[in-house]
Amino acid sequence: MKLTLKIWRQDGPTAKGRFETYEMPAVVPDMSFLEMIDVLNERLIAEEAEPIAFDHDCREGICGSCSMMINGIPHGPERGTATCQLHMRKFKDGQHITVEPWRARSFPIIKDLAVDRSPLDRIIEAGGYISAPTGAARDANEILIPKEAADAAMDAAACIGCGACVAACPNGAAQLFTAAKYSHLSLLPQGQPERWTRAIGMVDEMERWFGSCTNFGECETACPKEISIDFIALLNRDYIKAQFKNRRLSGQKS
Amino acid sequence: MSKVDNAQRYVGAPRPAPAKKDGPFFVMFWRSAVGKKWIMAVTGIMLIGFVFAHMLGNLKIFLSASSIDHYAEWLRTIGYPILPETGVLWILRAGLLGAVLLHIWAAASLTRMNRSARPNGYKSPREYVAADFAARTMRWTGIIVMLFIIFHLLDLTWGQTGVEEFKTGDVYNNIVNSFKRVPVAIAYIIANIAIAFHLYHGAWSMFQSLGINSPRFNPWRRGFSIGVASIIAIGNISIPLLVVTGVVK
Numbered sequence: 338m339k340l341t342l343k344i345w346r347q348d349g350p351t352a353k354g355r356f357e358t359y360e361m362p363a364v365v366p367d368m369s370f371l372e373m374i375d376v377l378n379e380r381l382i383a384e385e386a387e388p389i390a391f392d393h394d395c396r397e398g399i400c401g402s403c404s405m406m407i408n409g410i411p412h413g414p415e416r417g418t419a420t421c422q423l424h425m426r427k428f429k430d431g432q433h434i435t436v437e438p439w440r441a442r443s444f445p446i447i448k449d450l451a452v453d454r455s456p457l458d459r460i461i462e463a464g465g466y467i468s469a470p471t472g473a474a475r476d477a478n479e480i481l482i483p484k485e486a487a488d489a490a491m492d493a494a495a496c497i498g499c500g501a502c503v504a505a506c507p508n509g510a511a512q513l514f515t516a517a518k519y520s521h522l523s524l525l526p527q528g529q530p531e532r533w534t535r536a537i538g539m540v541d542e543m544e545r546w547f548g549s550c551t552n553f554g555e556c557e558t559a560c561p562k563e564i565s566i567d568f569i570a571l572l573n574r575d576y577i578k579a580q581f582k583n584r585r586l587s588g589q590k591s
Numbered sequence: 592m593s594k595v596d597n598a599q600r601y602v603g604a605p606r607p608a609p610a611k612k613d614g615p616f617f618v619m620f621w622r623s624a625v626g627k628k629w630i631m632a633v634t635g636i637m638l639i640g641f642v643f644a645h646m647l648g649n650l651k652i653f654l655s656a657s658s659i660d661h662y663a664e665w666l667r668t669i670g671y672p673i674l675p676e677t678g679v680l681w682i683l684r685a686g687l688l689g690a691v692l693l694h695i696w697a698a699a700s701l702t703r704m705n706r707s708a709r710p711n712g713y714k715s716p717r718e719y720v721a722a723d724f725a726a727r728t729m730r731w732t733g734i735i736v737m738l739f740i741i742f743h744l745l746d747l748t749w750g751q752t753g754v755e756e757f758k759t760g761d762v763y764n765n766i767v768n769s770f771k772r773v774p775v776a777i778a779y780i781i782a783n784i785a786i787a788f789h790l791y792h793g794a795w796s797m798f799q800s801l802g803i804n805s806p807r808f809n810p811w812r813r814g815f816s817i818g819v820a821s822i823i824a825i826g827n828i829s830i831p832l833l834v835v836t837g838v839v840k
Contacts, residue, residue, distance in 0.1 A: 345714065409718035435715040442708055445605050456607065507722060509708030540625050545607035548708030549624030549701045551729065552796040553722035567804050574802020576625045580616055
């Protein structure tokens with residue numbers, strides 16, 4: 338199939354970017370979107386032009402590296418699919434495709450389509466963990482967890498931290514990412530002792546970097562793991578509750 | 592081949608906003624965006640309650656002139672004689688004014704935060720999937736409603752817009768004399784359509800902001816917001832519409 342690509346090129350973080358148009362005369366429908374860019378890059382290298390920089394790693398939809406706006410939608414038009422798992426058969430012959438990097442103050446462009454998403458790590462550092470000295474692995478069935486709770490935690494834990502929620506959000510908010518990372522711990526027994534400090538820590542850190550949630554719901558549709566905004570409601574409720582309780586300080590003089 | 596000079600090499604992540612300073616818990620709460628959204632939801636519920644009660648009272652215009660005039664008089668004497676006349680009315684007014692100010696203040700502050708979260712926007716058109724018209728125009732419908740409230744107070748509370756024979760307390764005649772002016776009736780209708788759009792998103796959004804979310808009633812939340820928005824739109828629009836078309840005179 339024949340496609341016309343309009344791709345954002347930017348030489349460096351402070352350089353002025355521009356769209357460049359590339360004709361792709363022979364795209365195989367079974368290629369993934371990234372494989373198509375690989376083909377284009379091979380051509381650019383052969384022409385001694387600068388290849389297009391883009392993030393990618395596992396190419397099986399679990400690492401969260403590949404990040405691009407494809408025709409105005411993060412990860413492209415296919416729901417619940419990361420860019421690496423998006424196949425060219427989902428596009429029409431002769432179609433024009435515009436590719437742009439994530440845009441947010443806290444996702445500065447490194448080069449072309451590659452952005453720095455490390456602020457998401459800062460949110461994890463502010464509470465997205467449990468503090469437990471680890472020894473030998475405990476028996477899997479030693480801590481009993483209801484199936485429903487395990488399933489809900491697993492749905493939240495599906496987050497691959499790609500940042501599509503931030504990219505999709507008209508406010509540039511990372512509420513879905515934070516809610517997912519918050520919920521998968523706070524729905525399980527191991528996450529309880531630090532639940533309230535986690536809620537405050539993660540939300541406060543998130544708000545230093547990103548916008549606020551106004552419940553557009555755009556993140557949910559962009560998420561390659563289809564994580565529900567129900568988790569955002571859980572995060573919001575726990576943030577309020579956490580204002581009134583802090584088990585870590587119970588019984589201690591402040 | 593484009594060369595990258597060293598000045599353009601990547602130097603590291605951006606700086607975050609400074610961490611919140613420590614303070615009393617309600618100040619800390621207000622400083623957080625989640626807290627502000629919670630306050631927007633709570634004040635929003637108060638304002639929806641007001642708009643709904645205001646509409647119910649005003650629909651008395653369809654019963655008779657004395658009916659709505661009597662209702663307006665009653666508003667001034669609720670709680671009398673244990674409280675001074677218009678005592679409860681002033682408490683309600685103060686509560687409403689407080690709610691409106693907090694709602695607008697929180698919205699303005701969150702809007703600033705959200706604008707700065709993406710100073711450099713997308714250069715190609717966005718394709719919105721879930722963010723509907725109502726949600727994306729909240730700021731504009733909010734401003735329209737705010738301007739309308741100012742006009743509405745000038746018009747029917749203070750009589751400053753040239754309503755024929757305006758007399759405080761003569762509610763029925765004031766309304767009819769105001770709404771029979773076609774541009775005014777149109778302004779009222781447009782403002783109420785804006786309110787309906789604002790409530791369509793707001794009455795759904797408040798559940799998320801407050802964290803009220805359960806599979807048991809989640810499907811009802813959208814129905815609730817459609818119900819609130821359409822009842823208020825139909826009820827409020829019926830008054831200027833029926834006056835300007837001469838059905839009520």
